[in-house]
Amino acid sequence: xxxxxxxxxxxxxxxxxxxxxxxxxxxxxxxxxxxxxxxxxxxxxxxxxxxxxxxxxxxxxxxxxxxxxxxxxxxxxxxxxxxxxxxxxxxxxxxxxxxxxxxxxxxxxxxxxxxxxxxxxxxxxxxxxxxxxxxxxxxxxxxxxxxxxxxxxxxxxxxxxxxxxxxxxxxxxxxxxxxxxxxxxxxxxxxxxxxxxxxxxxxxxx
Amino acid sequence: xxxxxxxxxxxxxxxxxxxxxxxxxxxxxxxxxxxxxxxxxxxxxxxxxxxxxxxxxxxxxxxxxxxxxxxxxxxxxxxxxxxxxxxxxxxxxxxxxxxxxxxxxxxxxxxxxxxxxxxxxxxxxxxxxxxxxxxxxxxxxxxxxxxxxxxxxxxxxxxxxxxxxxxxxxxxxxxxxxxxxxxxxxxxxxxxxxxxxxxxxxxxxx
DNA sequence: TTTACATTTAACCAAATGGTTAAACTTTTT
DNA sequence: AAAAAGTTTAACCATTTGGTTAAATGTAAA
Numbered sequence: 217x218x219x220x221x222x223x224x225x226x227x228x229x230x231x232x233x234x235x236x237x238x239x240x241x242x243x244x245x246x247x248x249x250x251x252x253x254x255x256x257x258x259x260x261x262x263x264x265x266x267x268x269x270x271x272x273x274x275x276x277x278x279x280x281x282x283x284x285x286x287x288x289x290x291x292x293x294x295x296x297x298x299x300x301x302x303x304x305x306x307x308x309x310x311x312x313x314x315x316x317x318x319x320x321x322x323x324x325x326x327x328x329x330x331x332x333x334x335x336x337x338x339x340x341x342x343x344x345x346x347x348x349x350x351x352x353x354x355x356x357x358x359x360x361x362x363x364x365x366x367x368x369x370x371x372x373x374x375x376x377x378x379x380x381x382x383x384x385x386x387x388x389x390x391x392x393x394x395x396x397x398x399x400x401x402x403x404x405x406x407x408x409x410x411x412x413x414x415x416x417x418x419x420x421x422x
Numbered sequence: 423x424x425x426x427x428x429x430x431x432x433x434x435x436x437x438x439x440x441x442x443x444x445x446x447x448x449x450x451x452x453x454x455x456x457x458x459x460x461x462x463x464x465x466x467x468x469x470x471x472x473x474x475x476x477x478x479x480x481x482x483x484x485x486x487x488x489x490x491x492x493x494x495x496x497x498x499x500x501x502x503x504x505x506x507x508x509x510x511x512x513x514x515x516x517x518x519x520x521x522x523x524x525x526x527x528x529x530x531x532x533x534x535x536x537x538x539x540x541x542x543x544x545x546x547x548x549x550x551x552x553x554x555x556x557x558x559x560x561x562x563x564x565x566x567x568x569x570x571x572x573x574x575x576x577x578x579x580x581x582x583x584x585x586x587x588x589x590x591x592x593x594x595x596x597x598x599x600x601x602x603x604x605x606x607x608x609x610x611x612x613x614x615x616x617x618x619x620x621x622x623x624x625x626x627x628x
Numbered sequence: 629t630t631t632a633c634a635t636t637t638a639a640c641c642a643a644a645t646g647g648t649t650a651a652a653c654t655t656t657t658t
Numbered sequence: 659a660a661a662a663a664g665t666t667t668a669a670c671c672a673t674t675t676g677g678t679t680a681a682a683t684g685t686a687a688a
Contacts, residue, residue: 225665239534244450247646257667262647317533319589320526326591327523328445337595349600367597367607368616374593375585380577383525383584385532389543391573394555401573410574417623431635453676463637468677 226264228254230274233261237275238317241324245272273332279315279322280336286311290348297355298419301348301373305411308377309404316381348373361419369418376411432470434460439481444523447530448478479538485521485528486542492517496554503561504625507554507579511617514583515610522587554579567625575624582617 232254236245247268251258265271289295289304312318326333352366380387380402388398438460442451453474457464471477495501495510518524532539558572586593586608594604 241447241450244447246644248644258646259648259668260666263665266647268646320530323589323592324526324530330591333591333595341599347596347600349597349602365612365616367600367602368612370596371586371593371608371613372582372616372620374589375581376578378589379581379585382588383529383580385536385539386529387577387580389539390553390576391555393547394553394573396555396573402577406571406574407577410571410578414578414620452674454674464676465638465678466636469635472677474676 225254225256225260228256229261229264229271230278233271233275234278237272238279238321241321242268242272242328276322276325276332277336277340279318280333281340282311282315283318283322284337284340287347290351297351297361298415300351301415302412304348305373305377305415306408309408309411312378312381313404316384319378320382362421364418364421372414373411376407376414380407431460431462431466434462435467435470435477436480436484439477440484443478443481444485444527447527448474448534451478482528482531482538483542483546485524486539487546488517488521489524489528490543490546493553496557503557503567504621506557507621508618510554511579511583511621512614515614515617518584518587519610522590525584526588568627570624570627578620579617582613582620586613 229250232250233245236250236253240246240249245268247261248258250271251261261271265274286304286308289300289307292300292303295303348370349366352361352369355361356363356366384398387402391398391401435456438456439451442456442459445451446455451474453467454464456477457467467477471480492510492514495506495513498506498509501509554576555572558567558575561567562569562572590604593608597604597607
């Protein structure tokens with residue numbers, strides 16, 4: 217009988233640490249809690265990662281990388297700009313569906329410790345993708361699209377994509393109080409559709 | 423010489439507790455930290471509020487009340503529905519400008535401890551304001567406005583209003599990387615304007 | 629002034645927390 | 659098989675944590 221392939225202790229720890237840190241943050245998370253979630257001895261945490269801060273760092277770095285990876289699509293010059301934006305929306309929403317705590321986790325930790333963030337971002341972004349705003353402004357300058365407030369568009373777009381996942385516990389209650397059901401009346405396809413409308417509206421508007 | 427009027431210890435504690443709990447959450451916050459922020463002795467916290475949980479409860483309840491208060495405008499039947507929505511946007515954004523951590527604080531604590539939230543909401547909402555969705559559906563049923571997906575509209579509206587404040591630390595970095603400046607290129611008036619556009623768009627669309 | 633009550637503090641305490649150590653057990657290399 | 663390297667554990671430790679206590683101080687009523 218073949219032995220089941222089980223994740224290595226190190227992998228299990230990282231998984232558990234991700235869950236616990238995402239839920240409670242750096243200061244709220246307890247090493248014992250992480251160890252129990254990973255089903256291993258607490259000393260193992262320190263054996264593999266030396267300290268709570270080091271372990272957190274690994275988790276946080278991984279989260280940031282995945283998050284910023286979503287923006288690579290903006291520099292894909294094989295697609296027209298509007299398609300790039302729509303593809304970004306598509307990717308980001310699928311991503312947030314899988315990791316709903318991601319943005320709130322990053323935001324919280326960034327607001328508590330902005331220093332750490334600046335370092336990490338600099339490291340991750342070096343040489344990589346230009347941002348949405350720059351691309352849009354180039355298109356506007358070349359008169360390939362109408363002029364609009366690119367910074368505000370970016371803020372609105374991020375808001376529409378991210379907030380529903382962040383605030384779903386709140387929305388669940390709100391909808392129920394209005395005779396609706398979050399699981400029935402909200403889904404990612406409908407959300408994508410409504411954001412697509414917003415994008416079209418922005419690009420088409422004179 | 424008249425003595426300066428200084429906030430009572432109890433008030434100072436509540437103020438400090440609000441700040442610390444909002445930043446670190448229930449588990450991440452330290453009583454010592456709250457005491458130092460309030461410039462009082464740690465034992466005073468327990469004298470006035472008995473326990474960390476009780477103190478947190480007070481802070482959380484206050485936050486929830488203020489947050490839900492914003493929705494009272496929906497039941498103001500002296501205004502046409504679209505005006506009510508625009509007024510809500512106006513109020514909510516002014517409110518979030520003053521308490522930018524509010525929504526993220528509530529959301530985080532709700533997602534960690536949904537039980538507590540259900541109790542509190544029930545208590546706060548009893549007898550009070552009907553929600554946006556219900557009002558909109560009544561208007562649609564009476565053919566006073568065009569038909570649209572009311573639940574999705576509410577989600578989008580909340581997203582557009584709330585996320586910019588939540589994610590401002592992220593946006594600051596993002597904008598700077600694109601040659602923009604958050605403090606210059608973003609302000610609440612512009613945000614209100616762009617959300618107004620979105621509301622008009624939704625109400626006007628066939 | 630004295631009594632009663634509210635406010636504030638320093639000094640503790642038990643439990644929980646992050647972290648260490650040395651020994652035992654496995655796996656890989658020689 | 660023996661040695662070396664990697665993995666896992668229980669038993670500790672020092673510090674920090676939430677919380678208590680009893681005494682001191684201030685304040686208002688009798």
